[in-house]
Amino acid sequence: MGTRLDRPFLILVGKRLLAIPLSLIVVATFAFGLVALIPGDPAVHILGQFASDEELARLRGELGLTRPFLVRYLAFMGQLAQGDLGTSFFSRRPVLEEIGRYLPATIELVVLSMIGAVLIGLVVGGIGAYYRGRWQDRIASGSITLFQSVPDFLLALLLIFFLFFLLGVVPPPVGRLGFGAATPPAVTGMLLIDSLIAGDFDTFRRAAAASVMPVLALSIVYSAYIGKISRTTVSAALQSDQALYARACGLSEWRVFTYALLQARTPILTYGAILFGSLIGGAAIIETVFAWRGVGEWALQSMLKLDMPAIQGFIVVAGGITLLLYLLLDILVLLLDPRIRLR
Amino acid sequence: MSAGVQNAGMQVSAVQPSWIRRLLGAPLILAAFVLVVVLATAHWIVPLPYNPIMPGAGSSLQPPSLEHWFGTDRFGFDLFSRTLAAGSRDIPLALAGTLLSAAIGVPLGLLSVTRGRAGELIMRGLDAFQAFPLVVLAVAIVALTGNRLENVVLAIAIINVPRFMRLVRAQGLSIRESRFVEAARTYGASWMRILSYHILPNVTGVIIAQSSLTAAHSIVVIAALSFLGIGISPPQASWGAMIQSGAQNMATGQWWVVLFPGLAVLLTVASLNALAEAADRRLAQ
């Protein structure tokens, strides 16, 4: 590929980096606005329906809910600038700490699921693209539509039935490790990595087995999106002049296909990054089904309990991770596509 | 319905005659349409074998049989009746949400076509919005505005407005740049007239396709919401809630409690997707 880390490249990356704090402010404002404008009353959720009015009023004051909107907004942004995401209404612990506790589980799940989704999606989409219009394509396209139509929790339950109940090849869906297993010393918070670092292969196997069903469910459902974009872009590349010319030069079909894949990689990568970002929160239901204790499940519970700081904190963190992902994607695209920079 | 407006070699038709026939021509598509209609209305039209919200006496967790075609669940509800009843809640909800989001999104999108610069900025904002997992957003909206049915419709409408806006804007922009709009402007047609006479008829096809797609996605969102117990109060029937009540039984082998409502969701979504694809192919140019 050659080194292209030259000045125009650095300037473009610099511009993107500068845009991040601004975008974060927008995300944080949106998070605050969304939550602060809701009509629900968190005090009722915390103390219950039968609490007296004085108790409710006192709690609201404690939680800072009685201050004017602008004051609350500025306090929120001020805290954020210092890296403080506030304190959860329920657990009374810093939101940042809670997120830090639950995030690694989600990251582990999301990374594995994305790998699965890309593998499945590329294969199915590639088959559909190569055999476009013929029966292999019908099966491929049909599969893509099927995967897209299945709600992830339904697929998860079906997998539980087939893999756990019928075939018994996976452990019961009771969390990342199941019962009675000790967690390895936390280095990254991700079980698979930590157990490898500690040399604990037994725990590694347990964690891996426990992740089969949730990862499979998410991979299959999300592979539909990758499959769709792959099929479209690779198919277009295969009908292009380049493909015709390559064949006319006597290149093998496999070579023609990989060339097409090369031409199609930018949209596929872009889509992959978007999916990754949306999976941080999008895996919430799967996390709930499998008692995964991930950040999505936690955010869901926080929403149902009207735990405002928690919800705000989650939106900011999820938004921040997504912005980071888009930055990485931009850098990758700049590196890969020569047309964008060499002008 | 008017036939076509020919202009300098570029043919633009207003909505063509018998578009219903064009859309529903193929037998498979027709079957899909019929299925959705049946699932949505069976509750009111056909007498159901059992009362969907009254548990039967002493017959819980029965596998499918002649008495109970889909079996019964933990509380003794007959699943066949309940599945059909759930259809008459979920599908109209999805359609209502879709309609509302189209009603808001399409005019906004058309408006943004005439505005240009401001439209670009708004689109960027909407892009960021789109990347957010929509189910989570729907949960947030319903949880935060109150656990009621109307808010489910509202949530679906909100999360889908950007899609319609973006779609209409994209189509509208490409038409706006076309020759015959240029010609129309030269003879002094107002933007209102251009919108309604030239742009709107041409975006109708994509709107219909997108609506079907949105409806399909909304079914999934509604199922997810009721799976989490949001926007629904027992003993109301909803596919997601039915799946939830049978969830723990999957690990113990009573597959029918989850499978039938699950199949209903799957078939409905697949049918709506197929309709969307047919609309895309036959109506959108």
Place this chain on the structure above:
Amino acid sequence: MNASILHIEGALTAGTNASAELLDVTGLTTSFPTASGRTRVVKDVTFGVGRGNITGIVGESGSGKSISVKSVLGLVRAPGRVEAGRALFQSSGSGEIDLLAATPRERRAVLGTDIGFVIQNPFGALNPVVPIRKQFRTVLKASLNFSGTSTSKLDTIAHEALAQVGINDPARVLDGYPHQLSGGMAQRVVIAFALARRPKLVIADEPTTALDLTVQRQILDLMAARAAELHASVLLITHDLGVVAHYCRDAFVFYKGSVVEYGTVEDLFYRTKHPYTKQLIAASGGRAEGGTAEEEKTAWLS
């Protein structure tokens, strides 16, 4: 212009049965599905290229000239289908081979080794995200003659080939990407791709239609000269009668999927037989008949 190009060795036989033919296509029929059923876009077509000749295929767009050639090369994909025909080619590796009956592997060997292809849009041939050097290597390796050659040797060949098509700084072009080239330069690169393998036949499908007028002549002259040096035949597909008159020895006239006339250039212009050919010539601004022979010749060959 270099008139010697028109007098390359050998007398051309008017028919297509002579074994001196390099490429001999008979009875080619190709069909495509359309809204009204399966349509034959190429109907029982016969054409061929003699050794060392520059043969033209001329016709309007939609006449089936491109599809005919693509059919012979095996480039027609489903749902299009070659229904009948024989395409005998004198390959270097496998002797006489019927391209339409060959296995994909055999066909690819011939395409990679003996046939060079130049298409209308040079940017359509070159992959935008792969450096030209790598693309050149891949194309060269597809030939049986170069499959075992070392990378550095391949690069040398590429370098030489680029220099021979008139590119001043081959090294810079090799290191770069297609979008950095002008249209004319890109087409030269494509010609270099085609000729570097020393093919027996160069097929050029409207090679200059996408280029500026001033560049068109240069490119065609270049192709003709280089082909002559390599003793390669050229099959030139074009809608431009002037090009045919100038560069080709003989030509096939295509109309609506069939060959309506064939002959040497002189026969075609002075002893035109088919009414369509007459129309073509008339529409191009020349006159099919009338005027002194010398006047016509000068008008066309200038």
